[in-house]
Amino acid sequence: MNYQAPRGTYDRLPQDSKAWEYVIRQFQSIVESYGYGEISTPMFEETELFIRSSGDTSDVVSKEMYTFTDKGDRSLTLKPEGTAGVVRAFNQHKIGAQGGIHRFWYFIPIFRYDRPQKGRCRQGHQVGLELLGSDSVYSDAEVIDITTKFYRALGIDNVTVFINSIGCENARKQYAEAILQHVATYLSTKDEEFNSKTRKNPLRLLDNKDPEIKELMKSAPKIDAYLSEHSKDRFNKLKQVLDTYGINYQVDSTLVRGLDYYNETVFEVTSDTIGAQSSLCGGGRYDNLVKQLGGPTTPSCGVAMGIERALLVMPEREYEQYNLDFFFVAATDSGMNKVIELSNKKRLKGYRCNFDLDFRNIKQQMKLAHRLNSKNVVIIGDDELTKSSVTVKNMENGDQLSISETEFLTNDVGAN
RNA sequence: GCGGGUGUAGCUCAGGGGUUAGAGCACCUCACUGUGGCUGAGGGGGCCGUGGGUUCGAUUCCCAUCAUCCGCCCCA
Structure with a gap:
């Protein structure tokens, strides 16, 4: 019998490790220059934690989790993303009890049961950071700034960040309603599965790639109309701050995130050179998550960057030739x-x-x-x-x- | 979860229902008993992914399965 690495996983051999280590080192030196400290949380958590944070309608939770029952009959899940674990640790150790701003970085494997494809593995790896305790637009800007610095350090030129504001929960609800109304006639022609999926998360229609839906969405209402004055002001202020940082960004009003905990600012960096999995990283604000998971009100934001994808777009570089x-x-x-x-x-x-x-x-x-x-x-x-x-x-x-x-x-x- | 492509030497890949399956690169030996790379000569290496079917005969054709790549979906 010849054994091989499980589907969707791979071995990283010494010759591949030079590029890998370079990526991690760049990330680490950048985040440390902003005062972030490393946090390491377990590779698995209570299943409930991920359901509560990401939302049970997200694909990640509903069909991609590596969930198992241990001998004590606990339902545990290999972490599919990094934020939930950090927030859980933040609450467990009462780190936010005195208020203040807290900066964490991490480097983790993530597990998602999905069909392997270019830039998509069942055990993937991410570096990420979480900035907890500030609702200032400067915190959004800091996270976005670090993100662009990271890709620039890897030699990935012309990094453009796509940003959007998805407002507060209330605005999103109203907007989702408006989208559903807009596509009502179209939905009546589709099957039950598509209907129920769409009703659960109507915003996903915004970045749908189906030409018919794309056409339909052109005339759909825009989220701007549903944002509160506060959200609009906040978003405008963010754009100004990003200008001050000299960050290249583009507003994309169709940008939404797949995980439920995001609100207000969301952002993403994409590349057109790596095929279907074009997203290099994803991030945004999650002002209610800490509280929702039992902690104090702690407005926060963060980002997670896929290492495999970064390696795909990164230009070849010369590493030290002698071992x-x-x-x-x-x-x-x-x-x-x-x-x-x-x-x-x-x-x-x-x-x-x-x-x-x-x-x-x-x-x-x-x-x-x-x-x-x-x-x-x-x-x-x-x-x-x-x-x-x-x-x-x-x-x-x-x-x-x-x-x-x-x-x-x-x-x-x-x-x- | 759905659709398509591909599995032949360590690597990249040719080939083809019929003796013993090939190339380039890599590897080993020798020329070269205190010196690597270069050159030349020689050599080792393969259940042709796995299981089944068709056939006198299958690595080749068919089916299944596993893996891998690409797209859908999703996302990092």
Whole structure:
């Protein structure tokens, strides 16, 4: 029997990890420059948590969750998104009890039972951040600013953020009603499944790709008309602040989010180069979620960015070519002890060192050094042993020099 | 969950109802017993995804299944 990774999952091998680590490092250094701290929550939570936060009509909850019952008969779910866990931890540890603003970042796997496709896996990975405790438009702007900085750091040019305001819950209800009225005649021609799906979340019609629906939605009412004065002012202020930041954005009044907890500002960055899964990240405000999950009133916003998708659109870049600084070669058996001694001393100084565990002949050892991409080879044979010296060979240009052992250990010869 | 494409060597891919299934790259050995890459010569490697059917005979045709890719859907 040959085993393979479960459908929709993949192994990340060392050669893929350079790009991966680069992405994570960029994210981390950006969010840390804004004072965000890492939060790590369990990979699974009570199923109820996700149903309460994302909403039981969302596809994520209704058909994509990895839910299981443990031996204590608890219903648990591998997390399909990051926000719910952070908010749960925030409430559990009473972090918001004294008020104030709290900034978290995370890097997590997410699990969704869905048909695998380009940019879509059953175990995906996200980096994200949550800014809890501020209802200021400056908090929206900060999150959007970090998002654009992140993509720019990855070399993804001309990042455009699509933004929209979906207002407060009340406005959304009224607007949803208006949409339903607008499509009433059309709905009467469709089957029951489509009808019930549409009635549950009418706003999804806005970004539907069906040409017929697209045409129909052109004449549909716009959300602006249903926004409260407060929401409108807020959205206008946000646009001004984004201008101040110099952020490239575009208002898209059809932009809605699939998870129920969002309100007011929502945003997304897309790419047309990765096929159907064009969304690189999604975020927005969730002013009621903390309270809804049992905490204090805590207006908040956040964003989650898909790592797999970022990697798809990211331009190729050169990563460091060498995996080792020194590969030690023992020309004869008597050199082996010295090889171990010197490689360990160099390792303690932070150099990446290795040698042939099988101690084959010098030619084989050289080949191995080459294959392991070592910057230098250090040759230790009988000559070197009697002179207490080493021969250092630069593997790029083939230059070779003989230096004393002490000089080799104290100098940074061959380091660069 | 629905539709379409593809599964042949480690990788990229040819091929084709009939002895022993190919190429390029990679790998190993030797030329080269204290020196990798370059060159030359040689070599190892395959249940042709899996299960069933048709057939004298299937890796090739048919069905199923699994995986993978693309689209729908959904979303990151």
